[in-house]
Amino acid sequence: MIINQWVLFIYLWPLAEVMSDYRIAILPGDGTGREVALEASKILDTISSNTNFGFEKIDIPCGGQLYKETGQEWAEGSFELCRDEADAIFLGAIGHPGSYLPNGDLAGGSVILGMRSGLDLYANVRPVKLYEGVLHKVHGKFAQIWQPDMVDMTILRENTEGLYYSLLKRASNRAQGLPDYEIPELEFPDLKGEVAYDPRPITSFGTERLVKMGFDIAETRNGAPADGISRVSCIDKSNVTRGCQLFRRTFDKVASNYPSIKTDYGYIDAFTQWITRNPEHYDVVVTSNMFGDIATDLASILQGGMGMAGSGNIGDDHAFFEPVHGSSPKYAGMNKVNPIASINSVHMMIDWLGRKNSDQGLLDISKLIEDSVEQHLKEGKLLTYDLGGDASCSSVGDAIAANLEEKLSEL
Secondary structure, three states, X not given: OHHHHHXXXXXXXXXXXXXXXXXXXXXXXXXXXXXXXXXXXXXXXXXXXXXXXXXXXXXXXXXXXXXXXXXXXXXXXXXXXXXXXXXXXEEEEOOOOOOEOOOOOEOOHHHHHHHHHHOOOOEEEEEEEOOOOOOEEEOOEEEOOOOHHHOEEEEEEEOOOHHHHHHHHHHHHHHOOOOOOOOOXXXXXXXXXXXXXXXXXXXXXXXXXXXXXXXXXXXXXXXXXXXXXXXXXXXXXXXXXXXXXXXXXXXXXXXXXXXXXXXXXXXXXXXXXXXXXXXXXXXXXXXOHHHHHHHHHHHHHHHOOHHHOEEEEEOOOOEEEEEOOOOOHHHOXXXXXXXXXXXXXXXXXXXXXXXXXXXXXXXXXXXXXHHHHHHHHHHOOOOOHHHOOOOOHHHHHHHXXXXXXXXXXXX
């Protein structure tokens, strides 16, 4: 019954007259994703209530829990709505215990992975910035391991190719109602026993557009914390794999068009050491899909953990934004998790909308969202458990929204 009503809503919604500047699809997803999505929505409401910008929010139920309850990862027509009607998309989190598709893929994958591939969101953009007032949890205790003025980088991970290509393609086809994608059969004559494999395609086309975005972002930043030099670092494993050799050759080709920006190189295994020992060296980092998936989760520790880490999945025409963390089923319904990653993702979304539409007003508001988060953390009065406090998810969201409201009133 719920699904039928929702399908009807999707069908009728484009016909309705709404007074808004931007239409935002909100996909709460699973577990604590639903809770942090409320706090993200609170920021949009604060902007609408205190400025001339209006946001039409379109709530789309989705995820593994919905699949368990209805047999659908999201309602029919949801992908098309996100593609054709939404100006931007926010996703809470995907993943519900024991919820898998018959082929073994995670239920809800056609949402998060289907959009990444189906909307051609080729860059996963993850800022890594440490704010004053944030401590690091090491050995069960909180301490200032890294200094706030020494951690400020942006990592770009290729988002449509690499080791996850087959999974992305399967999810994209499901989301669009296309035939199942099957991995081409390969033979490994010297291997014994059962063999499972995932191809790792890397193309010059996919790499070039990712690297170009990295250099474009570097042009907007203030350089690396250590020396102020604008630098783009290419992280790969080109001493071993052919795909990475192509990635590095393509990086060099793109870099030649940006003579004012320095280049830097590293192998992924060494990079995981350098990023923790010398994070101040890094300004912008570009890397392949799986390497970026692992390295960015590691990098989140520099900024206080996954609860602080926002992200954007960005293409030429579409984008969706999400906190880096998962659905945290064990904390679902407890109003406990940190909503700042989601609020930081909204900050990124508003910035992206402003740049895409040449809207300086939105760019100004985006900066105020970041300022509101920074003020909240510096005051240190309301912190969630992961930052050493006991504040609730909603109380932190309320406090940051209040900061934002005050700043908007001064515009």
